[in-house]
Amino acid sequence: MAHTGAATTTRIVELELVRLRAPSGGRGAPVLVRVSDEDGVSGWGEVPGASPRQWESLEAQFAPALFDHAWSRPTEASDAWADLPWDPAVAGALDTACWDLWSRRRHTPLAHALGGERTALTAGVTLPQQKTVESVVREVNRQVGAGFRRIRLEVSPGWDLDVVHAVQASFPFLVLQIDAGGRYTESPEHLEALHALDRLGLLAIEDPFDPGDLEAHARLSTELRTPVALYRPLTCLEDVDAVVRAEAGGALGIDLSRLGGLTPARRAVDRAVDAGWQVWCGSSATTGVGRAATVALASLSGATLPVEMPPAGRRGRDVVSPPVRAHEGVVPVPLTESGLGHGIDRHVLEGRTAKSLVLGPLHT
Structure with missing residues (x-):
């Protein structure tokens, strides 16, 4: 995918799920979602207070659907899960991750x-x-x-x-x-x-x-x-x-x-x-x-x-x-960095991770 305004095709080849430890306030634990394309560029999204059912649907339904779907703009990514049972939080995390990835590839702040x-x-x-x-x-x-x-x-x-x-x-x-x-x-x-x-x-x-x-x-x-x-x-x-x-x-x-x-x-x-x-x-x-x-x-x-x-x-x-x-x-509003404008602190993430899973087309 070239770093230009031209429409090109993106295909997700890896999807990582990371369940964080539940916060002390008693709310459900969030699940972070990372999607990566063929060139290794990644984007992130969040499912707030994710239930076990939402983790299962990400693994068994949404991930395979996204792997099978190529898109040119992030507005087209949601076509991948259009026929799945509606779950706005799960769909929202994947949609956001695709926007983040697309923006990073274009060296563009997500806000722009x-x-x-x-x-x-x-x-x-x-x-x-x-x-x-x-x-x-x-x-x-x-x-x-x-x-x-x-x-x-x-x-x-x-x-x-x-x-x-x-x-x-x-x-x-x-x-x-x-x-x-x-x-x-x-x-x-x-x-x-x-x-x-x-x-x-x-x-x-x-x-x-x-x-x-x-x-x-x-x-x-x-x-x-x-x-x-x-x-x-x-x-x-x-x-x-x-x-x-x-x-x-x-x-x-x-x-x-x-x-x-x-x-x-x-x-x-x-x-x-x-x-x-x-x-x-x-x-x-x-x-x-x-x-x-x-x-x-x-x-x-x-x-x-x-x-x-x-x-x-x-x-x-x-x-x-x-x-x-x-x-x-x-x-x-972060405008000097591409995508979300905030990097993932892997050291903190590892310390807060309760469960993680990496999926690819051959694993689904």
Whole structure:
């Protein structure tokens, strides 16, 4: 494959699976995926919190399908698994790895390959529910001290107004977004709380109702000044189209692992922007591999809301170098290196590996 803009054919001849040890937080262990072409150029992707079933499907179904499929552009790689049972996280890891490989072959930063234009991104962070309001304020203080400019608070009925009021009293200029996690209904009490939250100047109210109830989201969206944001209903590009058609909100959280990779995620950003919706790039990734891909996606001009990054204070070395993190609330988009812009630290990777497997066409 020449290092030019000409379309040439890529064939994957080796696929490596690496299961990392489960993090202490109790979430499932991620699986990293490496694809390599005939010239030994590689690209990486991540399956966050991968299950044993996903490992098996990678080994027994997705790998053989990818070995049998040649493609000229990474947008064509997904044709390999089009007839397999849909698994957006698995598809997303392979799609991302193919984009990474293709960009490295062309000596192009992944952000530019996707059409990204921005060189630095405002970072946001999500804080889960705490035991007390005071502990929420302390944790917000920690993240603000680290430079984060947008905080996304998890709320639920009875754990919402007091929390937001307390944070705003301590940090009146902080940008706040709330994640309701589908925990509210259209009961009078819940609607009253949502309308009260609407008066607090929030960036967005995310997933207030059951993810499948787009009509309820659409009704609420017409009543509030605050944009209703949707994240959980989006598991494929068709879901994005359905949400937009239903006019179920005004903002979307795009997560490439939930949508099936960079190819559909890039299209989702374009479609949302064309419909007049705001976009932020969320991330279920637990390693720098997935987060680097998220940063590249968030460099698109239409993804104007803060990109999701891990909170300050996490310990341990990442598997990529340099690590993907925010500095004073800003995430740089790597533009001096090709592909993801972050190399794999093999020493760290080996120390965190619980299981690995290398596959090739003769092994499948």
